Amino acid sequence: MSKNVTNNSKTIEQKIADLDASVEWFYGDDFNLDEALPKYQAAADLAVTIEKDLTELKNKVEVLEDFTKS
Amino acid sequence: MNFEGFDGWLKVKDAENNLMTEKPMSVSEFIEQCNFTLETEYDNVFVEGEVAAFKINQGKWVFFDLKEDDSSLNCFMPLGQLSIALTDGMKVRIRATPKVTRWGRFLLTVRQIMPVGEGNIKKSFELLKKKLAAEGIFNPAKKRPLPDNLTRIGVISSTNAAGYIDFLKILDNRWAGLDIKTINTQVQGMAAAEQMIRALAYFNQRTDVEVIAVLRGGGSADDLAAFNDEHLARAIATSRIPVITGIGHEIDESLADLAADVRASTPSNAAERLSRDRQDVSRHLHLQISNLRRELRSRVDVALSENRQRLQDTKQEILQHLERNMHHLAETQKILASLNPENVLRRGYAIVTSSSPGRPIAPGVEIVITTSTQNLTAEVKNVQERH
Numbered sequence: 001m002s003k004n005v006t007n008n009s010k011t012i013e014q015k016i017a018d019l020d021a022s023v024e025w026f027y028g029d030d031f032n033l034d035e036a037l038p039k040y041q042a043a044a045d046l047a048v049t050i051e052k053d054l055t056e057l058k059n060k061v062e063v064l065e066d067f068t069k070s
Numbered sequence: 071m072n073f074e075g076f077d078g079w080l081k082v083k084d085a086e087n088n089l090m091t092e093k094p095m096s097v098s099e100f101i102e103q104c105n106f107t108l109e110t111e112y113d114n115v116f117v118e119g120e121v122a123a124f125k126i127n128q129g130k131w132v133f134f135d136l137k138e139d140d141s142s143l144n145c146f147m148p149l150g151q152l153s154i155a156l157t158d159g160m161k162v163r164i165r166a167t168p169k170v171t172r173w174g175r176f177l178l179t180v181r182q183i184m185p186v187g188e189g190n191i192k193k194s195f196e197l198l199k200k201k202l203a204a205e206g207i208f209n210p211a212k213k214r215p216l217p218d219n220l221t222r223i224g225v226i227s228s229t230n231a232a233g234y235i236d237f238l239k240i241l242d243n244r245w246a247g248l249d250i251k252t253i254n255t256q257v258q259g260m261a262a263a264e265q266m267i268r269a270l271a272y273f274n275q276r277t278d279v280e281v282i283a284v285l286r287g288g289g290s291a292d293d294l295a296a297f298n299d300e301h302l303a304r305a306i307a308t309s310r311i312p313v314i315t316g317i318g319h320e321i322d323e324s325l326a327d328l329a330a331d332v333r334a335s336t337p338s339n340a341a342e343r344l345s346r347d348r349q350d351v352s353r354h355l356h357l358q359i360s361n362l363r364r365e366l367r368s369r370v371d372v373a374l375s376e377n378r379q380r381l382q383d384t385k386q387e388i389l390q391h392l393e394r395n396m397h398h399l400a401e402t403q404k405i406l407a408s409l410n411p412e413n414v415l416r417r418g419y420a421i422v423t424s425s426s427p428g429r430p431i432a433p434g435v436e437i438v439i440t441t442s443t444q445n446l447t448a449e450v451k452n453v454q455e456r457h
Contacts, residue, residue: 012247013219016351023358026365033373040366047355054348057246061238063229065272066254067265 012053019046101170108168116260117143117178118163118186124156132156136164136178147180153263153300154185155197161186165260182260184299188291195298198325202300207307208328214312216332216343217280223344224279224311225252226269233257233287233337237316240341245348251279256296257286263299270305270313281312283344284326285337288319297324306330316340415442 010018022043025031095103119136126132132152136143145164156162163186166178185194202208227234229252241248253272255265266284273282284306286294296302297317303325306313315330316337327333334340407413411421425436425447432453439446 011221013221016219019355019358023362026362026369031369033369036366036369040362043362044359047359051352051355054246054352059238059241059246059248059250061250061252063252063254065269067268068228068254068256068261 012050012057015046015050015053019043019050022046098172101172101174104170108170112168114165114181115168115178116163116165118161119143121156121160121162122158124158132180134158136162144175144177145180146177147183151181152183153302154183154298155194155201155300156183157193157197160190160193162190163260182264184260184295186292191291191295191298195325198298198300198303199328202303202325202329207303212307214331216312216314219346220280220344221247222249222251222279224273224282225250225285226255226266226273226282227252227285227337228257229254231257231285231287233285233316236287237283237285237337237341240338241345244342245345248345249278258289258293258296260296262296263302266296267299267302267305270309274310279311281314281344282309283337283340284313284315284317284330285340286317287337288322294318294322294324297326300325302326303329314340314343412442415440418442 022039025039026036117136119138122135122137122142124132124134126149130149132147132149134145134156136145145166154162162183164178164180165182166180168176169179170176185191199208206212225234225237227237234252238250241250251273253269255269256262257266270282270284273279284297286297294317297315306315306326307329312331313329314332314334315324315327316334316339317324317327318336320335332343334343415421421440423438423440424431425438429435431437431450433450435450437448437450439448
C-alpha cells in the first residue's frame with residue numbers, strides 16, 4: 001500500500017471531498033430527517049478518520065533521475 | 071660543461087637532419103592533427119574574460135573576443151546556444167572547445183556562457199528581461215493557478231541543497247500523503263540551466279505530476295545566475311505543467327521566477343504555497359462537524375415545532391368539528407322536542423284513536439281519547455263529514 005493512500009484506498013483529499021459532499025447534503029433540498037442521523041454519524045466518523053490520517057500518514061519522496069551524473 | 075645546452079643543440083641538429091628525411095604533412099593534415107589534439111586534450115576548457123567586438127552574423131552566428139589586458143581569444147557559437155544577453159565589456163565565463171580553422175585561425179567554440187560578477191549578471195538580466203517581456207514570456211495573462219488539493223509534485227533541485235531539505239521539511243510539517251518526485255540537478259554553475267531544462271522536459275513527457283517546483287536556496291548573484299538563463303526561462307514559460315519557483319531569498323528575482331506561473335519567495339514558501347496546513351484542516355473539520363450538529367439540531371427543532379403545530383391544528387379542527395356537531399345535535403333535539411306529541415297534548419290537545427283499527431268510524435264505535443294526563447274511552451254518537 002502506498003504511503004499516501006489510506007486503508008480504504010482513498011487519499012486524504014478524496015476523503016475531504018466526500019466529507020464536503022456529505023455536509024452539503026445537510027444544507028440541500030434532499031435533506032430529510034430519516035436519513036440525517038446516520039449521515040451525520042458517517043460524517044463525524046469520516047472527520048475522525050481524516051484527522052487520524054493527517055497524523056499518521058507520511059509524504060513519499062522519490063528521486064526519479066540524477067541529471068548531475070550525465 | 072653545461073649539458074642542458076648541449077642537449078638542446080643536439081635536438082636542433084636532429085630536427086635539421088629530419089627536415090630532409092621526414093615525410094611532411096599537408097597543411098590540412100596538420101590542421102586536422104592540431105584539432106584532433108585539441109579536441110582530445112582540451113575538450114572542455116573554462117575561460118573567464120571580458121567580451122569585446124560582440125556581433126551576430128547572418129542572424130545565426132555569434133562572434134566575440136574574450137579579452138584580458140593585452141591577451142585576446144576569438145570566440146564563436148551558434149546564436150541558438152546563447153542563453154544570456156551579451157554586450158561588450160561584460161565579464162563572462164565560458165566552457166569551450168578550442169579549434170583551428172581551415173585558415174589557421176585559432177578560436178574557441180563556446181558551449182556554454184554565463185556572466186560573472188553582480189554588475190554583469192544584473193546587466194545581462196535586465197537586457198534579457200526586456201527582450202523576453204517584449205515577447206510576452208512573462209505575460210501575467212498566461213499564468214496558471216496552482217491546482218487545488220494537489221497530491222503529486224515534481225521537484226527540480228539539488229537533493230543536497232539546504233533549500234530542498236527545507237522544502238521537504240515544511241511539506242512534512244504541513245501536510246501528509248503527498249507524492250513527491252524529484253530530479254536531482256545542479257542549481258548553480260554552467261551545467262545547471264541545461265540540466266534543469268532537461269528535467270522540465272522529462273516531467274512534461276510524463277503525466278504523474280500536477281505541478282513542477284524549481285527550487286534553490288539563497289546564494290550570491292553568481293550562484294543564482296543559472297536561473298537567468300534565457301532557455302530555462304523559455305522552458306518554464308512553455309511548460310505544459312504549471313511551474314512554481316522558489317529560488318533564493320525574497321529579494322532575489324530571476325528570469326525563471328518571472329517566467330513561472332507562480333513565484334514563491336523561497337523554497338520554504340514554495341512548500342507553503344503547495345500544501346495545506348494540517349492544523350487549519352483539523353480546525354476546519356471540527357468546525358464543520360460542530361456546524362453540522364447545530365444544523366441537525368436546528369432541523370430537528372424545526373421539524374418538531376412543525377409537528378407540534380400540525381398536532382395543534384388538527385386538535386383545533388377536531389374540536390371545531392365536534393362543536394359543530396354538538397350544535398347540530400342540539401338543534402335537532404329542539405326540532406325533535408317540538409315534534410313530540412306529548413308536548414302537543416300538554417298544550418291541551420288530545421289524540422283520538424279507534425279501539426277497533428280498520429273499522430270505519432261510525433256511531434256506536436268505541437274510541438280512545440288520550441290527553442296529557444288521561445286516557446278516556448268514549449263512544450261515537452254521530453259522524454258528520456266536514457266537506
